[in-house]
Amino acid sequence: xxxxxxxxxxxxxxxxxxxxxxxxxxxxxxxxxxxxxxxxxxxxxxxxxxxxxxxxxxxxxxxxxxxxxxxxxxxxxxxxxxxxxxxxxxxxxxxxxxxxxxxxxxxxxxxxxxxxxxxxxxxxxxxxxxxxxxxxxxxxxxxxxxxxxxxxxxxxxxxxxxxxxxxxxxxxxxxxxxxxxxxxxxxxxxxxxxxxxxxxxxxxxxxxxxxxxxxxxxxxxxxxxxxxxxxxxxxxxxxxxxxxxxxxxxxxxx
Amino acid sequence: xxxxxxxxxxxxxxxxxxxxxxxxxxxxxxxxxxxxxxxxxxxxxxxxxxxxxxxxxxxxxxxxxxxxxxxxxxxxxxxxxxxxxxxxxxxxxxxxxxxxxxxxxxxxxxxxxxxxxxxxxxxxxxxxxxxxxxxxxxxxxxxxxxxxxxxxxxxxxxxxxxxxxxxxxxxxxxxxxxxxxxxxxxxxxxxxxxxxxxxxxxxxxxxxxxxxx
Numbered sequence: 001x002x003x004x005x006x007x008x009x010x011x012x013x014x015x016x017x018x019x020x021x022x023x024x025x026x027x028x029x030x031x032x033x034x035x036x037x038x039x040x041x042x043x044x045x046x047x048x049x050x051x052x053x054x055x056x057x058x059x060x061x062x063x064x065x066x067x068x069x070x071x072x073x074x075x076x077x078x079x080x081x082x083x084x085x086x087x088x089x090x091x092x093x094x095x096x097x098x099x100x101x102x103x104x105x106x107x108x109x110x111x112x113x114x115x116x117x118x119x120x121x122x123x124x125x126x127x128x129x130x131x132x133x134x135x136x137x138x139x140x141x142x143x144x145x146x147x148x149x150x151x152x153x154x155x156x157x158x159x160x161x162x163x164x165x166x167x168x169x170x171x172x173x174x175x176x177x178x179x180x181x182x183x184x185x186x187x188x189x190x191x192x193x194x195x196x197x198x199x200x201x202x203x204x205x206x207x208x209x210x211x212x213x214x215x216x217x218x219x220x221x222x223x224x225x226x227x228x229x230x231x232x233x234x235x236x237x238x239x240x241x242x243x244x245x246x247x248x249x250x251x252x253x254x
Numbered sequence: 255x256x257x258x259x260x261x262x263x264x265x266x267x268x269x270x271x272x273x274x275x276x277x278x279x280x281x282x283x284x285x286x287x288x289x290x291x292x293x294x295x296x297x298x299x300x301x302x303x304x305x306x307x308x309x310x311x312x313x314x315x316x317x318x319x320x321x322x323x324x325x326x327x328x329x330x331x332x333x334x335x336x337x338x339x340x341x342x343x344x345x346x347x348x349x350x351x352x353x354x355x356x357x358x359x360x361x362x363x364x365x366x367x368x369x370x371x372x373x374x375x376x377x378x379x380x381x382x383x384x385x386x387x388x389x390x391x392x393x394x395x396x397x398x399x400x401x402x403x404x405x406x407x408x409x410x411x412x413x414x415x416x417x418x419x420x421x422x423x424x425x426x427x428x429x430x431x432x433x434x435x436x437x438x439x440x441x442x443x444x445x446x447x448x449x450x451x452x453x454x455x456x457x458x459x460x461x462x463x464x465x466x467x
Contacts, residue, residue, distance in 0.1 A: 082374040084372070092368065094366060094369070094388070096462070110373060110379065154369075
């Protein structure tokens, strides 16, 4: 089966620091691929290259077998982009629109749907993330977890083939991560192709079909969670788990 | 100071109000265009906008008033003092407002723009639906500030013969030899007008709230 997204030989240099140093990754369709690694390892940059928010210095990315070129025209970029949904660490909901407005916006301006149709669809998406009754509130009136669920609904309303998550729970208070992870779990069960950058090792271990551990711009270990977390572990992965993850989580996957 | 003089002052305050409101409105319209040019891709547009801002912010309003008043008839345009005054006030405030707006656009966070890119918006759609509404909301307090300072600066238009509130107060004070109540009354009228602007600004902020999420 064609992978949902395939990255080969990706190089990204900031100044003279190679943030990505020849990354190869193939994210299977209808599965969750998780990128883990210490901060500065390049996992977010990798995800941002997949979203075309960063331009790589070398290497190629293919989405569903089609090459994705950032040098292409803007329309083409928009065309490919509309097949990718992105969820940001900071939610990035538009503060001047209600939850419903945020979800319906692209349906109206980009897909040119009439208001009623767009809002019906937006409402259905908000219902799926359990926020139908908050549809008319503004982002500042919602908790972080609720905002992130609206952001997920906003991406899903466009029927993407692939969803990218950039540390979706890192800006949340611990008691709010669960509601977001549950939405993501349900999405994974429904067969959505997902690439997730996350520090939630428990989530990664239970949901991922494929895990890639990055360190200093390279994928050091990759495979199924069983393979990656199995002992003996790669020494850098062990170090990462001990340094970055709280003890309970590392025991969970021990 | 009797009722007749007071009425005269209120009428003069009307001139001040009309002068200022027109200048602020025209200034916002021009300011948006100039701000757009400073942020636009083509270099010549940017440079032209920068020069515009430098000139109208750099030359004092008083000098601009005298320049327009004397320059336009010299090139064969016969204009009234009021028109010259309006022109100078509008152009001057538009330069300040263009910069205020530019500040607003620069403070729209990258993440909000990236979110617009990710749902497939074109640059124009992103500008129209995301950047402009947020930037305008962010600049409401600064625009209110500028409106008040234009209201005050409009006293300068009397140098080219437009008789507004301060000028009227001066004339009354000079004729009745009792300046204190006259200037107190002028001050009060200015205060009332600025208070109205403040209230409008607060209403606008309440109607269009924005706090970065």
